[in-house]
Amino acid sequence: MNSRAIVVERPGSHRLVTGPPPEPGPGEVVVRVAAAGICMSDREVYDGHRDPAYVRYPVIPGHEWSGTVEAVGEGVGTGLLGRRTVAEGFRSCGACERCRSGDTSLCASGYDETGFTRPGAFADHVAVPARLLHPLADDADLRAAALLEPAAVVASAVRAGQAGAGERVAVVGAGTLGLLAVQLLAAASPGELAVFDPRMERAVQALEFGATHARTPEETEDLAGRYDLVVETAGAPSTAASSCLLARRGGRVILTGIFTAGATGIDLVHLSLSQLTVRSVFGAPSSAWAFAVRAFDSGLIDPRPLITHEFPLERFGDAVALVGGGDPKTGKVLLRPS
Template sequence: MLLPDTTRAAVLHGPGDLRTEHIPLPPLGPGDVLVTVDAVGVCGSDMHYFADGRNGANTLRRPTVLGHEAAGTVAATGSGVALVTGTRVAVEPAVGCGACPTCRSGRYNLCPNGVCLGSPPTHGAFAESVVVPARAVHPLPDAVPLELGALIEPLAVAVWAVRRAEIGLGDRVLITGAGPIGLLVLQVARAAGAAEVIVTDVNDARLDRARAFGADVVLNTAGREDLGLDGVDRLVECSAHPVALWQGLRTLRPAGRATVVGQAGMSVDGLPLAHLQRWEIDLVTAFRYAHAFPTALAMAADGRVDLAGILTGRFPLDRAADALRAPQQDPSHLKVVVRPGD
């Protein structure tokens, strides 16, 4: 089989400068697979790179293909790969080097040597084809449509967040932020046994979605200094707004637990450390996920999580820039995908 050596891709050259062009494909090595991309979700990190040329501490150093929430079909395999061509897969974009002490301990999400698809300068999946390690792809259950396979990655984020939050049977949970991750965390928390889930945001449309996905209480926090809540067992912060975290921390019971999922700023002033210490409130963080894809796939397959309800827009590759602008221009959007084959 003659394999392609180039692919069409949406390449970011600078803030707002996204060009559809052909780029080289790396050769298919031992242990690799070539995936024909069906759908790629737009993440907040992609939007930051597109708007500002940076996401947190990482900056755009050379033209880069964005996109890390991908699903597609295996088109070819390298030597030593057991997968057969035609297998529908979700792509895990960051699997670590596999050899360092951190990876060998199981926490490959924290690999100091790892790279992630679509995180400059590593090319991502806004492309017709990608070459990735076979250990980075997960076969999709028959019950999960290929397009929705692109949402397995953000669902894995939610699964990991709930694990880090240690949400369990009977817990009262507060989720700050009703974007795609917050709404997925809501559903995973329910599946983990949360007895009550409260969701906050400043967007009524998103709060309506949260209610439809099973939130017991929704609160619009625009202009509010205090949430009027107490006795919360677990806080999961998904908004990336420090004020939301400060508000949420004050709702926790003694020995409660707060988990930061939304991307934090480089430094944040105002942390109520004395309050946390006095009540022994645990403050932890979540970064991507480790070993969360199998659980995410199972939850999507058996209907415990509604992925179709999160998907609100589709764009062809030539309109990838529109896809990256869409959630900002229309706040009713949750998750939009780029469909390279359309």
């Protein structure tokens, strides 16, 4: 049996390779990939814009994915065979102080992630440690489940923000993370749930997911100091600073966007005088993954409306070109190996 994979040899260069499927090592499983999402991090890998400490070329990208367990390695129970599943991307060690405290996304053994430093899911098969699996319901929609990785990141942010019933909440950015955040935050019964995005088509979509207001970034100044909780999801150069301005005195700000050098700094005078609590989120610990999977299984979140394009592996070049292309009609782009 042959297995195909997209290999990014170096920035701007990829090829479709065919060979035997990966063999599961001790404690590992091999999953047949059903769907894999392409996000801006994958585009950064392809363009060569990701921090060199967080990618290892040549690489098979793909960290947002779902599939079915097809083979198990030594020490793994055969009961997993045929199970629909997703898996955590961070290869946490499980033994350091941070892992033993439950903060697996802060593993002290160093960064190691499927799709960046290890072969990912832009392929027919992917091999992962069985301990990282989160099995799904037998009838789970694997197309939608491919978005459970960003859902886990959002779950980590929402849990850190501790949204309370009746609070005023803002979400900055109406991309995949932002729209998933709206779904989770709406379940907390906020008094107001506003979404800020320059692409009004995307912000309006947030209204369908439970937001009460669709705002433009130009409205930030008029609404400064209004919100109890601000969840930033855009990672644009100015959104960390503007998110802090939206928060009320004593409010909370959660930053989930991945910022690059040169981003506008947070006003430290405003930060200290307003007594804001600011926290960043990078990836998701195991507990957030478990929360996201439960929310998905119960119907609390539904990623399906976010998917706008699907491509076979052979059209990876076309697919990655859409991501970050600026078209407001482009939502989540999937590769469908099968």
